[in-house]
Amino acid sequence: MFAARYDGTVPVKTTFNPKSLIRKRRHQEVEVEVGEDEDDEEREQQRSEKSSSEAEKNEDFGMEDVIEHDDIIENEQVKITAEIQAETPSENDETFSSKHASVFKRFTSSVHRRQQDGSQDDIPISDDEGVEASVLGPIPQPALPKDTKLMTSTTRTLDWLAEPQYSKVETMKPFAKLEPPIDAGIVKTLEKEFGISDAFSVQISVIETLLADQKKNILSPIPRGDLLVNAATGSGKTLAYCVPIVQALKNRRVPSIRAVILVPTRPLITQVYSTLLKLTKGIDLNIMAFKNEVSVKDEAEKLVAISGRPDIVISTPGRVVEHIQQNHMDLSQLRYLVVDEADRLLNQSFQNWCDILISEIDRASAQENISQRWRLKCTKMIFSATLTTDSGKLSHLKLFNPRLLVVNSSEGLVKELYQMPHTLEEMYFRIHASLNFYKPLVLLRFLTDFGSGDFTKAGLVFAKSNESAIRLARLLGIVAEEFGIPTKVASVNSTLSNSERQKIFKAFANGDIDILVSTDVLARGMSLDTIRLVVNYDLPLSTKEYIHRVGRTARANQAGVGLSIVVGDGEFKWFKKVVYGGAVINRNNKSVTEIAVVRNLEESEAQPRFALDLTSEDKARYEKCLLALEKEVFQR
Template sequence: MSTVSRKRPLEDEGADPHSSVLERYSRTMELQDKIADKHPDIDEAEPMEIERDVAPLPQPKLPRDKSLYSQEQKNKNLNWLSTPEYHNTTQTKPFKDFEPALDPVIIFNLETKFGITSAFSVQINVIESLLKDISANKIDPTPFGDYLVNASTGSGKTLAYLIPIVQSLIGRVVPRLRCIILVPTKPLITQVYSNILQLTKGLDINALALRSDVSVKEEAKKLAAIKPDIVVSTPGRLVEHLLNGMDLSQLRFLVVDEADRLLNQSFQNWCDTLITKLENDQKYGEGEDFYNSYTVKCSKLIFSATLTTDSEKLFHLKLFKPKLVVINNAEQLVNELYQIPPNLDEKFVRVNEKLAFFKPMVLLRYLEQPEYSSHGLVFTKSNESAIRLARLLTLLSEKLGLDLNIMSVNYSLKSHERAKILKKFHEEGGILIATDLIARGMNIESIKFVLNYDLPLSTKEYIHRVGRTARANRHGTAVTLCFGDGDFRWFKRLVYSGGVINRNGKDIEEVKVVRETDEKTDSDFVLELNKDVYNECLDELEKEIRNTR
């Protein structure tokens, strides 16, 4: 059998395997030389420089539709929701001159229980407007719309919604749940409930505060027995009663106080749960609507010193024809929604970062100054820091022989213990150490100054802290301690916040830190530290903490 060779022909003959490639290359080169001899005038072409235009291609002009602005732009103000009504902060008016007129019992209680005869701006504009709407509803049940009220802390917002609600309930025949007031904290429940009891003295109006220190079942029995006209609660507690069958069919007013904080927290999805329950309980019967039914629908009253502009959060409230009331001087307003009291003076103290270890001692030295030795509220970042700071300041003041009365309120105390401390502070003065949770809505008119020992976490918290003083058109001071450049940068970010705070034309004053031997002015802060005493007190505090564990 013959074998087949796998070698190529050239390989069989012993030829060069690349000869064919070289041969084609040689023929190509010879051909180029012949062309060059025939056309000697053709030179080698020079490379051309190509200009490249990097400008974008022209695009067709987009249609301008004013309704298609961004969500971010929308959330910078509330003009998209309602046309704001601006009212001057300096307005006052005697309660006896209100139109429609207030009940004589309410005016008497305002004079004897609250010690006031004239209303502030937010009270004038909300009470009179709301009373007119309520009077119109007696003839025409068509809903008059909801209220969004933006006014500074200490401007009298609580009475602004309580007075018209109480006035509307005078003479009611059958007791039913007519009003729910939602607040963020238990201390604020106590405060609002106390105001209701004082305002309704001598009137046949029932009120009840829902608290978490008793079971829902026991509280439900109390609701059935008392049949309150007004209920004050936190959202979480209210939801528990809603799920337990609370009837909202006769509810006329839903008040959301400190709205920005409540809308930022879920509380068992309280907002959607409440609004859904309200809509279901107040549905018209078959074949009924506004025009053939005399059922008055619930109106929502939203109050805050830092009113949110977030459309997504406000959507959950399902507002109806909202009226936006802004208490501010119209000529100064630039869509600011953060208001501080008009008589508040803001100051800050820049301290070298190296002295951060002696921060409590720096605070004590600041409190030694006569104008800061009593009726002051000091803010810390947590319950634990408030308790320890109060004890350390007490030890330091005793060692140094200072006449300072240091107190602390925190959530480790029971309600009656907090109330007792707050009453003593209001009547006798002293220095009160507290946290942000206690700050919301705290109404102690004797507070002369607020001092931020720890910086707040947001502009809103700063507004609510400093708003604890300079209330009801009184004068007050807010001081912030900044240790090092990092604290100072954060402080500037908080207080300037893109120009959304209305400071009533005032600037923030810097207090310079000097030594006893330096040249100084009356406004300077003279800082001298006794480090040995400070270290002794720290050791003593450490022993106390270890012994309690």
């Protein structure tokens, strides 16, 4: 009855266990029975009848079969135990004594101890009495050493890069007396085309330095080093690098790209291009400006042409990168790389322009062997009124033996890398937040009533966006007409084409436009010498933008005023942060003047002062102008 429960393939354990021995014996009996002669049919039939009768009994009696089964197992255990005891060798057996005496002795003693202490089932699995409990935790570690405080690499000085060479702002010198001398033809061109004969301080420093390098390189190709120039806006930086480049290339035989000038905006491209066209009159040099109006394919045809290949290229960094990646530009003959408005260009990561351009220059120069071919190393010239001191940004330029030229009124102002024109007067006035709605009217009142009242001519007003500039220009025109103020207002912004902007600039320079409303598109590099007043209608977003905005006036040693309109306490806090952005601005020992806003000039003795008293009639007429502007907008 137990044969069906076991499989002959299952391994049999040899542990001393009565039940297992019973199963083993049953299993052996089954194997013996299976192996017997098959002709013994009667024995098989009896076993089958016995199994059938037992199965019928199990079905009929249920629990009685279980009890009978347990009794059978108990009898078998007793029987097996007796057999084991009979087969166990006695102590007198020599084999027992020699091989197993010690083992059975320990087994016997163990059995006696368990019988004395109780049954095996009562023995606890583990006993924690007398064992000290402990809580698992991390293994104690030695104290870690403290790191030293990391120092930032950003400083407010470039002394770590090069020893500054100072030049005073007031210094002037005739172009004809510079040493080494400038070509006589270039001096005549400066007098005829530009109407100037004296060089400003930055022009003296840069031109004399580069001409001295050119003279030394006649006998030796050893590179002299790159230039970093920190000078105020309007100090003449464009001519400072154009004159030495033209003099170095005027005798070239085969046209090839020998100078690349990078600027941040399209208007600045036009300005530099116009300057070079005037300066190269009578000199066989090809000047090319990359413009968005011309396709890359058309520009590439001129770059690879043999006869019309440019000598000087003016562009923004993005367009230069496009031509380099398409193998349109051969920079193997490059002698000068100019980065104008460097702080803005280095902040731009468009197409990773700096690394691509510098790597291409290095690759082209590495192909030449100085022992086999006379070739001059490319000189990099970095110009800005707000020269960055960030070592991370400057490192992308891979400067070689850099020389730092600082145009400053005092050598003691080492850390002031933001330069203000020394003829600039900075002013501001504050109005209550409740007058913000009438801010355009307040601006016109100031232009007509403050001082001599001639600020209605040649004024540049900065707004925060293209939409603001367009709206403000039209509203100022309507208000001026309503209040009888003879002022012509126009706006210029990035939505206009280059030709449209040039027409507006020309009209403004000729006096056909009195007030020009602009965005920051004009805040970099544009040279309009007729500007006498710059107004920050909307405050700039940074100190750098403030420097470049007010730097549109007081150019070329002419007088100029930079005015900021501050509304409410919130804007005043921001204005102080922008204008007094740390000890980094050189104001040439001048301060920012506050204009007192009063109702009546006779009631206040503050100097300077501005009388502002808007009557109910003034406010009503202004609101009428707003309705007229709204009507124009919706009629479109």
